[in-house]
Amino acid sequence: MRPFTIHEGLVAPLDRANVDTDAIIPKQFLKSIKRSGFGPNAFDEWRYLDRGEPGMDNSKRPLNPDFVLNQPRYQGASILLTRDNFGCGSSREHAPWALEDYGFRALIAPSFADIFYNNCFKNGLLPIRLPPAEVDELFAQTYATPGYRLKIDLGAQTVTRPDGKAYSFEVDPFRKECLMNGWDDIGLTLRHAEAIRAFEEKRRAEQPWLFA
């Protein structure tokens, strides 16, 4: 996993609440047995005018000019600014894979759906919760300022605007440490293999029917 420490990048606004994972990566792309290459199909149904299917040459498809991420000023964006309950719906990890593959490194919203929030951390993507009023300010500034960029410092837990104003955000210490170091959860957990084995043996003795 790619470590995340400090990131400075262009902001793209997606001014909708309840963006679900079906919208982030439509189901037909879930048929892949790979975990990369989903970026060109991120937001597929909003982004293109035709219907996307796996295996198409996406560079030849007609873009929807009305979709905000297609506007020239947001090309190369790496920070997605959005609204409440982002990532709701299906648990598909293809959603953070698609966002990461598209080029996003951080997401800012008033709230995220639980499973999606969790999945982001496993894929080097930082979801940041800010209060609705601060998100409103960021939307206003993004719209008003072409080339609007933010600086995100995970260590300091801050989002800093170009005018120097900084917002702070909360993040679990454990998740933060893993993301800052790019640690793989499995490797970390297996350090406790002894404890898991001991727990399992006790459980097997007490509730043998679980181990049929």
Place this chain on the structure above:
Amino acid sequence: MPQTLYDKLWESHVVRTEADGTALLYIDRHLIHEVTSPQAFEGLKLAGRKPWRASSIVATADHNTPTDHWERGIEDPISREQVETLDANIREVGALAYFPFKDARQGIVHVVGPENGATLPGMTVVCGDSHTSTHGAFACLAHGIGTSEVEHVLATQCLLQKKMKAMLVKVEGEVGLGVTAKDIILAIIGKIGTAGGTGYAIEFAGSAIRALSMEGRMTVCNMAIEAGARVGFVAVDDKTIEYLKDKPFAPKGELWDKAVAYWRTLVSDPGAHFDAVVELDAAAIKPQVTWGTSPEMVTDIEGAVPAPDDFSDPVKRESVARALQYMDLKPGTRIQDIAVDQVFIGSCTNSRIEDLRAAAAVAKGRKKAANVRRVLVVPGSGLVKRQAEAEGLDEIFKAAGFEWREPGCSMCLAMNADRLEPGERCASTSNRNFEGRQGPGGRTHLVSPAMAAAAAVTGHFTDVRNLL
């Protein structure tokens, strides 16, 4: 100190806890299907790791499998590759049970687990699927997980979790005739919203929940995720225990008695503390119908489509306006005046035998309305299908002009050939009415099986209470 059921389920699975409260939770049951597992198996192999306990795995193919012409196999090559990848992975690592495509017990993973007794009270159950909350009906701590977590559970038999807050949703009283578990959960979501349960584990309780069958409780827990909660559950009672007796993977003999004694403790203690409590009056719940593109956009059959201006929050106003545009509905339209093009009876929410019985009771002696292009009835599993056929339900459906299909997820998410055409409107017993969920441009209204059958035979949403 009195404990909630959640406290008990949580504490009995904690292997260790980090300083910040992140716990390593031991996983008893790992359910696997073809869509969210290939990358996890691949990751495991690339890292040179072996599954920790393959006997915790119960697997089936459901999302991509066709629901007709099984003799032709899976015609879509990409879907076929995914299903074959699952076959190969399970062959390699082993499992407690595998119900592959065309197996007599194949079906939707959340239907298959409980009906085989592979879901038992007090278990932690995970699956790379958000509707894993379904298994909470058995007083399980059942989480939907992402693919990285599927790999994590395969490799370590554990999940990294932080304890959530506890919410009690209490539904007291008796529901009226024709009002079902589906209406109860839609009413709950209508009340608390799709993010209302975010960060919470929900316990469903109250006399109306206790009065539900295990199947009804599964319907309620299934949609906990649509209320934002990753897990939802119901305490153990006699119904839980009766349901499990003699199921293939349930304990037998002496072990059964021992298990039952433990299961009886899986209830919230009197006076246990909940961080939030929501109460609903069962008698006030009417048959529900969603009108928008989020399950919280719901009203009852006597209601009408709202206007964006009915909402004060500007973000909400905007989403309602967008939803009405997508759904092609005008504010003020009476729900009963909305005509449907297709009807879907199926999905892990509503494809068990009682759901099919409820739909058949309405369909019996009636015919599909002329304006309805297709009515799909898709049983949740091979076992459900055979039971329904033994009861003659398939004949009732066919006589009414409905299509009787093979089990699978089908038009719940339209990954196979079953889908809506752009612009088509569907009465669906599934759980998500998101844009494009049942096919690009398709419009979904969530309802109970009885309400879906009522829409099928009248051509528009109809108060099923008038047809009973």
